[in-house]
Amino acid sequence: MSKIVIHTCCAICSGYPISYLKDIGYDVIAYFYNPNIYPSDEYKKRLDAEKLLCKHFNVQLIEGKYDTDKYFDCVKGLENEPERGLRCDKCFALRLEKTAELAKNIGADCFTTSIVISPHKNFQKISEIGQNIGNIKQIKYLAIDFKKKDGFLKTNNISKELNLYRQNYCGCLYSIR
Secondary structure: OOEEEEEOOOHHHHHHHHHHHHHOOOEEEEEEOOOOOOOHHHHHHHHHHHHHHHHHHOOEEEEOOOOHHHHHHHOOOOOOOOOOOHHHHHHHHHHHHHHHHHHHHOOOOEEEEOHHHOOOOOHHHHHHHHHHHHHHHOOEEOOOOOOOOOHHHHHHHHHHHOOOOOOOOOOOHHHHO
C-alpha cells in the first residue's frame, strides 16, 4: 500500500479527499500545517474539527507548527494583494513545501493537498506549485482535482454528517476583509 501525506487546510475541505484516497488504496496521513490561519481561536476550531474527521476515517493526523511569524514573513509586502493573487500562491507554496518535507522524511511515496477541492481555488495553479516543490524536494506531488465527480458536494455532505465546524473565510487575516 502506497503512503501519501495530504496537506489538510480544514475538515470541510479534507473529508472527501481523505475518503477518496483511502478508497483507491492509499495509506493516508493527514498533515495540518496552516500558520496562515487567523486568529488562533479559529486555528483551534479548525484543528479540532480535523481531529474529529481523522478519527472518523481512522487516519493519522500530524499537526505542523503553528508559526504565524513564518507565514507573515512569507507574505510580507503582499498584504494588499487580492484573493487568488501572489500572496495566496506564496501561502500555498509555504504549506506544500512543509508537506513535501514531511512526506519525504517519513518515507511516503507522494504528497497532495485538500485545498484544491474548493471552488474558490485554482487547481492548475496549485498543482503547478505542488509539482515544482515535488521536483525540488524529489518526491511526487499527486495532482488530483477533488472537485470532479461532485467532490465538493461530497465533502460538504461528510462535514454535515459529522457536524464539523464550518468556517466562512479562507483562513488568513487578509481573507477576513
